[in-house]
Amino acid sequence: xxxxxxxxxxxxxxxRWFYEISGKLLPWFTAAAIILLLTxxxxxxxxxxxxxxxxNSFRIIYVHVPASILAQSCYMLMAIAGAxxxxxxMKLAHVIAxxxxxxGASIAVMSLATGAIWGKPTWGAWWVWDARLTSMLVLLxxxxxxxxxxxxxxxxxxxDKAAAVLSLVxxxxxxxxxxxxxxxxxxxxxxxxxxxxxxAMPPEMWIPLLIMVLGxxxxxxxxxxxxxxxxxxxxxxxxxxVQSLIKSL
Amino acid sequence: xxxxxxxxxxxxxxxxLGTSLIVGLVMYSLNQNINLFYSANxxxxxxxxxxxxxxxxxxxxxxxxxxATDSLRVSFALTDYEKTVNVVFTGILPxxxxxxxxxxxxxKMDAQGVFQAIEVLAKHDENYMPxxxxxxxxxxxxxxx
Numbered sequence: 304x305x306x307x308x309x310x311x312x313x314x315x316x317x318x319r320w321f322y323e324i325s326g327k328l329l330p331w332f333t334a335a336a337i338i339l340l341l342t343x344x345x346x347x348x349x350x351x352x353x354x355x356x357x358x359n360s361f362r363i364i365y366v367h368v369p370a371s372i373l374a375q376s377c378y379m380l381m382a383i384a385g386a387x388x389x390x391x392x393m394k395l396a397h398v399i400a401x402x403x404x405x406x407g408a409s410i411a412v413m414s415l416a417t418g419a420i421w422g423k424p425t426w427g428a429w430w431v432w433d434a435r436l437t438s439m440l441v442l443l444x445x446x447x448x449x450x451x452x453x454x455x456x457x458x459x460x461x462x463d464k465a466a467a468v469l470s471l472v473x474x475x476x477x478x479x480x481x482x483x484x485x486x487x488x489x490x491x492x493x494x495x496x497x498x499x500x501x502x503a504m505p506p507e508m509w510i511p512l513l514i515m516v517l518g519x520x521x522x523x524x525x526x527x528x529x530x531x532x533x534x535x536x537x538x539x540x541x542x543x544x545v546q547s548l549i550k551s552l
Numbered sequence: 553x554x555x556x557x558x559x560x561x562x563x564x565x566x567x568x569l570g571t572s573l574i575v576g577l578v579m580y581s582l583n584q585n586i587n588l589f590y591s592a593n594x595x596x597x598x599x600x601x602x603x604x605x606x607x608x609x610x611x612x613x614x615x616x617x618x619x620a621t622d623s624l625r626v627s628f629a630l631t632d633y634e635k636t637v638n639v640v641f642t643g644i645l646p647x648x649x650x651x652x653x654x655x656x657x658x659x660k661m662d663a664q665g666v667f668q669a670i671e672v673l674a675k676h677d678e679n680y681m682p683x684x685x686x687x688x689x690x691x692x693x694x695x696x697x
Contacts, residue, residue, distance in 0.1 A: 308553065352682030356648060361680055390560045426673045427646030433588040471564060475572045479579070486579075488609060489588040490656055492678045504680040 318535045319544050325528040328506030332524045347511035360424045365512055367417040368495050369519035374414050375477055376441060377407040377523060381449070382474045385467030395531075398538065400470065401453065402530035406523065408446035415439060426490060434483035435491035438476060445473040445478035459538065512519045589656045595667075596635035608637055609656040609675070611693045617651055631656070632668075641669040648674035 314320055347365035354361035381403035389394035418436070419429045430436065448464050456462035484493045496502055496516070502509040539545045553561070579586065589609035590600040600606050610630035617628040624643055628651075629636045639657050649655060649672065659669035681689075 352684075354680045355683040355686030356676060357680075366681070386564050389564055390557050425646065425648055425676055427649075428671070429672050431588065431673065434586050468567070471568055472571050474568055475575045478572075478577070486586075487583075488589050488591070490588055490673055490675055492676055495678045495680075503678050505682065508680055508682070532620060 316391070316395055318395050318398070318539050319542075321395055322532055322535050325532055329525065329528055332521050332528070336518055336521035336525050339514050339521055342513050343514035343518050347515060351508050352505075353510050357425055360421065363417055363421045364495060365515050367414060367421060368512060369516045370410050370414040370417060371439070372496065372516055373519045374407060374411040374439075374481060376520075377403050377410060378442060378445070378470070379474070381407060381478060382467075383471040385463075385470045388463060389467050394538065395535070397467065398531050398534045399527070400467060401463070402527050402534060404446055404450045404453070404528050405465070406530070408443060408450060409524055410523075411439065411443040411446055415443065431490045433489040433491055434487045435480065435489050439485050440482040441476055442473075442480060445470070445476060449473075592630055592632040592635045592637045595661070596636050600661065605658065605660055605670075607656050607658045608639070608667055609654065610637065611654050612649070612651050614651045630655070637667050638665070639667040639669050639672075641672050641674070643670075645672055646674040648676055 344365060348362055351365075353359050376540070381400045384396045384400040384403065387393055388400060415436075418439075422431070423429050449469050452469055453462045453466040456465060481494075483489060484491055495504075496509075496512065502512075536545055536548075561591045565651045589607035592608065593602055595608055600608070608630060612697065613629040613631050613636060619626050625640065626642070626645065627640045629637065629638050631637075639659075642659065654675035654677075656673045656675060657667060658670035658671040658673075659667055662668050684695075
């Protein structure tokens with residue numbers, strides 16, 4: 304028995320193809336990220352109404368929520384890319400996974416830091432060992448672990464494999480983060496944004512938040528493409544297309 | 553997919569499913585310990601240990617907050633709409649602390665069944681709204697009453 308996969312899937316495997324297509328996409332994503340982040344942050348931080356209970360300190364959700372969503376999406380991308388790399392021995396997938404790790408760690412730090420800053424005035428504590436906060440901290444440690452594990456290998460192929468296996472094992476943490484607020488009593492409130500339900504706040508509050516989430520995703524794509532392009536060039540240094548690219552500069 | 557790739561796919565799926573199963577079982581067995589707080593009902597039923605430090609969560613009962621005139625001592629009742637627990641706290645309360653607000657208090661149950669809190673944290677929900685809307689909603693609710 305064998306499953307037939309579409310042709311484009313195999314084309315993805317070509318680092319050269321990725322380098323060319325990402326070069327074309329980058330300006331668009333950069334422009335979109337700048338426009339969305341500017342609109343979203345000005346709208347959210349200046350024009351959106353304050354919360355009836357928390358006043359202006361609620362505005363930190365315009366950074367905290369996108370950062371937290373992205374920290375989890377970035378991890379899922381890293382683990383899935385790692386799995387594709389392991390199964391199909393696709394070099395490009397490992398490049399993507401490698402490029403995710405550092406960004407994911409920074410955005411997880413951002414999520415935890417903004418959460419702490421928000422927690423002090425509203426809850427009355429910087430940090431509480433509740434299930435949501437703790438599982439998010441575990442996510443940060445997983446990112447750091449993946450980065451450290453990759454750094455521990457001289458050989459790129461073994462590093463790719465080890466990092467991919469660790470990210471796959473850590474994947475179990477993602478549903479724990481998501482459902483922690485439903486499974487257990489936590490201090491953290493339930494999800495602000497879900498795909499299936501309408502947000503429990505008026506449109507003038509959630510539209511800027513949605514813009515910020517999209518802006519964060521575009522920003523992530525830009526950083527990811529830059530890092531992956533650099534990594535592709537480094538890994539493919541000896542191939543003829545990279546050599547001719549360097550000569551043409 | 554070649555058989556070799558399918559085999560690798562199966563190995564990876566079993567790694568992911570295996571770790572999920574293990575972690576799931578651990579979580580299940582630790583279920584009570586992961587909860588951040590006890591509800592008033594659990595305390596009334598004697599499920600919470602006496603004399604050790606625990607957290608209790610619930611809503612502050614309307615009209616139950618009494619502040620001492622000469623110190624920062626505050627006493628109030630917490631409810632989960634079934635049972636109530638009396639709480640005493642000395643210190644600065646968070647901004648969001650008010651009657652009808654969900655809070656979590658950390659401390660010990662004393663022999664009289666009063667919860668001696670050493671820390672009070674305010675809980676809030678995901679229903680953010682502008683002050684004007686909150687005001688009109690309050691008016692509507694009063695009109696219904």
